[in-house]
């Protein structure tokens with residue numbers, strides 16, 4: 001008799017996005033004339049930057065002739081991309097990262113989900129609340145939690161992100177080994193200063209812990225004072241792995257390319273207490289379970305760093321940031337408090353009522369779809385996330401409808 005991994009049965013069936021779809025469908029059926037504007041999903045809407053498209057085409061053409069055809073590439077990514085990433089994203093910002101510490105992959109979702117398998121099932125895990133659900137669910141699947149009770153899994157140390165701490169969690173009271181952080185944050189849009197990250201780096205160093213830093217929204221940072229990488233913090237090379245993605249920065253959600261940085265100094269410990277470097281373990285995992293990102297996609301990703309590509313990506317993100325401003329301004333005018341939207345595509349709004357109630361209000365009164373904050377964790381209750389990923393025209397239309405429908 002085949003038995004299953006029982007830990008999968010602990011997973012909360014995620015009703016969030018199917019619940020949203022059901023409510024939207026019901027609204028649409030009752031109001032067939034009303035056009036619904038979706039500001040709920042975390043997916044980009046603009047096409048790939050022209051520089052990437054050009055490089056992508058060129059890469060495909062190279063695959064079409066015997067002389068330039070390429071089969072399996074290096075699992076870790078081609079040197080041309082790893083070197084470009086190390087230089088542009090790290091060395092040019094004063095962060096000491098080498099090309100062979102960069103592992104190119106097909107997504108930050110996979111990497112943030114897979115990284116936990118390098119560590120003991122006994123490891124004590126700290127996860128922000130609210131946050132991107134992948135960190136929690138993959139640890140549940142791996143058996144690092146107990147049962148789901150009152151909205152939370154036993155055995156996880158939740159790092160509350162609330163109005164009181166300005167959505168940047170405080171250090172945990174109990175000792176933890178593996179710490180997930182995400183800045184700029186999904187869903188709150190909050191950012192962390194160098195001083196705030198330093199506190200976490202120091203904690204990790206003092207406790208032989210490791211930080212898993214998800215910087216998927218790094219490209220949205222416009223505030224000159226904010227760090228783009230955790231490696232801008234002194235000492236982070238020894239205690240932090242960083243995840244990046246071309247999904248939100250260059251519109252690669254459907255193209256698939258991301259990377260993970262594992263500095264050679266990062267250590268975990270074996271049962272005897274001896275140091276074990278993480279870099280060779282991740283390299284081993286990557287080579288055994290992954291066979292590389294396609295060559296044309298890596299060429300398209302390389303083009304993100306060309307002069308034209310940089311300008312086009314900046315313009316792309318500026319467009320989303322401008323949408324976020326429009327959303328924030330409209331919510332302020334309606335008398336709601338919010339955070340995010342400055343260095344992030346997400347605006348996190350205190351609805352003054354339960355998340356789903358506020359969701360229904362926006363849908364039923366204005367035909368606007370958002371995401372209820374409670375879907376990201378118990379601390380998200382009372383909030384909604386509005387995403388700037390849509391056309392400016394749709395965002396303006398959505399905010400005008402809200403202002404019209406919800407005047408207090």
Ligand SMILES: *Cc1c(COP(=O)(O)O)cnc(C)c1O
Nearest residue numbers: 107108109132186216245247258
């Ligand atoms: C969108 C997103 C990612 C990117 O995932 P990909 O698999 O690279 O598309 C990673 N982390 C967070 C928090 C995200 O919102």
